[in-house]
Amino acid sequence: MHEHTIEIVDYDPAWPTLFERESERMRPVVGDRVISIEHVGSTSVPGLAAKPIVDICPVVEDMDAAWTVSDLLDEAEWPLARERGDKPWIEHQRIAESGQEYNIHIRPHEAAVENYLLLREYLRDHPKIRDEYARVKREAADEYPHDVESYTIEKNGIIEQAKEQAREAGYEDCIDL
Secondary structure, three states: OOOOOOOOEOOOOOHHHHHHHHHHHHHHHHHHHOOEEEEEOHHHOOOOOEOOEEEEEEEEOOHHHHHHHHHHHHHOOOOEOOOOOOOOOEEEEEEOOOOOEEEEEEEEHHHHHHHHHHHHHHHHHOHHHHHHHHHHHHHHHHHOOOOHHHHHHHHHHHHHHHHHHHHHOOHHHHOOO
């Protein structure tokens, strides 16, 4: 995977367009093997500071479908980013000629909802929590600019808090794929 300094930048209104373009490039490759292709991660939340890497989640029925989609993406323009293992997800990455990075997170439906869509929807609707999350991310990036694992651990508290609030508010029932 591409190694670099963790940098958090202000929200870029071009991110949704970059997602749309990349997902349109991906659709003919994955076809009807996916339930949906979702813009996830911080770049999917208007107003949220983020690493300038667009996260895309092809949502599939199960891990068998995930491996099929993974093989198709790997044969096309999205190389596998991590060795295959027994984890319930698969990661791919592509760096466009422009230098724009895309992380592809293939997830079964339940994992996509739990790990991405609850947080995305809740942060879109709650700017105070979104802004607090941005503050935590900036501090974590300043503290651990070259340590992705520590950066991620530092953010986990607010992420889990927001997801729990989303579940309590019934967001799971509102996510329709």
